Amino acid sequence: MKPEPVLAAVEVIDVCKSFPNVRALDHVSLRVEQGEFFALLGPNGAGKTTLISILAGLARADSGQARIMGFDTVAQARDARLSLGVVPQELVFDPFFTVREMLELQASYYGVRGAGAWIDEILHHLDLTDKANTNMRALSGGMKRRVLVGQALVHRPPVIVLDEPTAGVDVELRQNLWTFIKRLNREGHTIILTTHYLEEAEALCQRVAMLKGGRVVALDTTANLLRGASGITVEIAADAVPEAWRGRAAVQATGAFGFTLAGYGELEPLLAAFRESGIAIAEMKLGAADLEQAFLRLTSPTAATAEAA
Amino acid sequence: MSDAVDREDRAAPVAPPATRCGPAVVRAGHHSVWSLGPGFKALFRKECLRFSKVALQTIIAPVVSTLLYLLIFSHVLSSNVKVYDGRVGYAQFLVPGLVMMAVLQNAFANSSSSLIQSKMMRSIVFVLLPPISSFELFCAYVLSAMVRGVAVGLGVWLITLPFVGAAASVPEHPLWVLAFAVGGSAILGTLGLVAGIWSEKFDHLAVFQNFIIMPLTFLSGVFYSIHSLPPFWQALSYFNPFFYMIDGFRYGFFGLSDINPWRSVAVVAFFVIMLGAIALRMLATGYKLRQ
Numbered sequence A: 001m002k003p004e005p006v007l008a009a010v011e012v013i014d015v016c017k018s019f020p021n022v023r024a025l026d027h028v029s030l031r032v033e034q035g036e037f038f039a040l041l042g043p044n045g046a047g048k049t050t051l052i053s054i055l056a057g058l059a060r061a062d063s064g065q066a067r068i069m070g071f072d073t074v075a076q077a078r079d080a081r082l083s084l085g086v087v088p089q090e091l092v093f094d095p096f097f098t099v100r101e102m103l104e105l106q107a108s109y110y111g112v113r114g115a116g117a118w119i120d121e122i123l124h125h126l127d128l129t130d131k132a133n134t135n136m137r138a139l140s141g142g143m144k145r146r147v148l149v150g151q152a153l154v155h156r157p158p159v160i161v162l163d164e165p166t167a168g169v170d171v172e173l174r175q176n177l178w179t180f181i182k183r184l185n186r187e188g189h190t191i192i193l194t195t196h197y198l199e200e201a202e203a204l205c206q207r208v209a210m211l212k213g214g215r216v217v218a219l220d221t222t223a224n225l226l227r228g229a230s231g232i233t234v235e236i237a238a239d240a241v242p243e244a245w246r247g248r249a250a251v252q253a254t255g256a257f258g259f260t261l262a263g264y265g266e267l268e269p270l271l272a273a274f275r276e277s278g279i280a281i282a283e284m285k286l287g288a289a290d291l292e293q294a295f296l297r298l299t300s301p302t303a304a305t306a307e308a309a
Numbered sequence B: 001m002s003d004a005v006d007r008e009d010r011a012a013p014v015a016p017p018a019t020r021c022g023p024a025v026v027r028a029g030h031h032s033v034w035s036l037g038p039g040f041k042a043l044f045r046k047e048c049l050r051f052s053k054v055a056l057q058t059i060i061a062p063v064v065s066t067l068l069y070l071l072i073f074s075h076v077l078s079s080n081v082k083v084y085d086g087r088v089g090y091a092q093f094l095v096p097g098l099v100m101m102a103v104l105q106n107a108f109a110n111s112s113s114s115l116i117q118s119k120m121m122r123s124i125v126f127v128l129l130p131p132i133s134s135f136e137l138f139c140a141y142v143l144s145a146m147v148r149g150v151a152v153g154l155g156v157w158l159i160t161l162p163f164v165g166a167a168a169s170v171p172e173h174p175l176w177v178l179a180f181a182v183g184g185s186a187i188l189g190t191l192g193l194v195a196g197i198w199s200e201k202f203d204h205l206a207v208f209q210n211f212i213i214m215p216l217t218f219l220s221g222v223f224y225s226i227h228s229l230p231p232f233w234q235a236l237s238y239f240n241p242f243f244y245m246i247d248g249f250r251y252g253f254f255g256l257s258d259i260n261p262w263r264s265v266a267v268v269a270f271f272v273i274m275l276g277a278i279a280l281r282m283l284a285t286g287y288k289l290r291q
């Protein structure tokens, strides 16, 4: 007997969305399975937040469909919303209430009763216990962000979408946050996250979709994308770059020159070029293939056309 | 994951089609367009909490400023203005008008400022994300506006008692008073909701307030009987919906009015339905709330 098809946690089918002057989403389709830890990556303005807004019913697609746990986000909006928890990208808060009141309020909007113990647990994992009775106005940006995460979890939605949940959150708390989210994922919650910290996506997510200009330019497992990006990065601090390598050098924020090489085979010729042109290398740093490289390769201005060809 | 977090309104967890561990698919349960579920109750409570937390500004201040109107106008005008052929003293006449004016202005202020604030702060997403229907949003915002309006009106009525005497300001027909307080605050609460959704910044709302609400209330016969106006202004008053709300409300107090109170009821009912339909339509289509 054939097994029944598994219900997707999130299904996006051929969604288009335009704003005046911008095509924010251009025939986007993707499917996230239940229990996945999924990353939605892309440069600023790629359409990530727009896609999330459509999933959450905050925006309506011009065409195409979106489903959460099989519920259409328009036709079955109530069921779809009940199945979804969203951490918005913008740092929003209601200045009238304390942290605990915010969470209780949000729980009551979803018709959840007796959420006290769960709210205590959320507060604990987000390191907000001692801020529970503090007014939202009096919190730092990172704390407000964590309350937003808490608000998305109060009704224990099967699908949790986090739009840059760690922006502005310090390193230690970021770790705690991920530990908590990973636990939720182990317990069966589907997690979708967007982030500009690519190493987070690399460490946490099994699969990645990369958006660029409203199109999906890559949709694969993290492992496959890393394999595609097999190569190394070299950062060299020097006064100049040898003539032959000038076209491949990218000036880094540190002032050093960055090179992306196909493999270690290219390293020797690069160093030889420096030696032959008599340029002293002050400092050198090697990096292995990472998601950032794959990301740059797939989203750089020249990449999309190469990919499409 | 399985411990007690129960949902209201018959939420039966439905197993996903294929077995796979994790949180069960949850369904909201049966919900018709016109039913009011837990989301409504929560939002209504929150909206009431919102104004009561700053009661000094939302209840006390308007009560006091309305009292000032009474003191100043009744002092200045009482010897010059005759209303209902002198059957009712001017201060006594003024009270129901001021009470109703407070009800109307504060009902409008509540829903419009709540909407515009949460839109400007973007915290409106907190009520757009949960499964709260358009009708539930509508009822929560309008009912809480009515509660604030009626609370301020009640406050104004109580505080003016010592100035005009309890005997003079106890309503003759309390049911009429109640009907017009409810109808009038519903109209202005709904208008506030529409204005709050439509406005993109505080300036827009100020336009609404200064060019529609204020002139219409002041020209509605709060301070005079329209029979004392020249014919042109008298005729114009009949196009002002606020006139009917105030006149009908006043009928409840004195059994006297400029026009038949049933006509006022009809006008109020018409505006409740018309504005309600507009507001519900705006909410259902997500006008200016959902992109």
Ligand SMILES: Nc1ncnc2c1ncn2[C@@H]1O[C@H](COP(=O)(O)OP(=O)(O)OP(=O)(O)O)[C@@H](O)[C@H]1O
Pocket (backbone or CB within 6 Å): A019, A020, A022, A023, A024, A042, A043, A044, A045, A046, A047, A048, A049, A050, A051, A089, B291
């Ligand atoms: N309300 C809006 N009105 C007009 N244009 C919009 C609106 N929201 C988004 N856009 C445009 O749609 C495109 C996609 O924006 P979106 O916010 O989805 O990007 P993003 O991938 O989330 O970017 P970021 O990483 O900066 O958050 C952008 O060009 C943006 O300018």
Ligand SMILES: [Mg+2]
Pocket (backbone or CB within 6 Å): A048, A049, A050, A089, A163
């Ligand atoms: Mg974004």
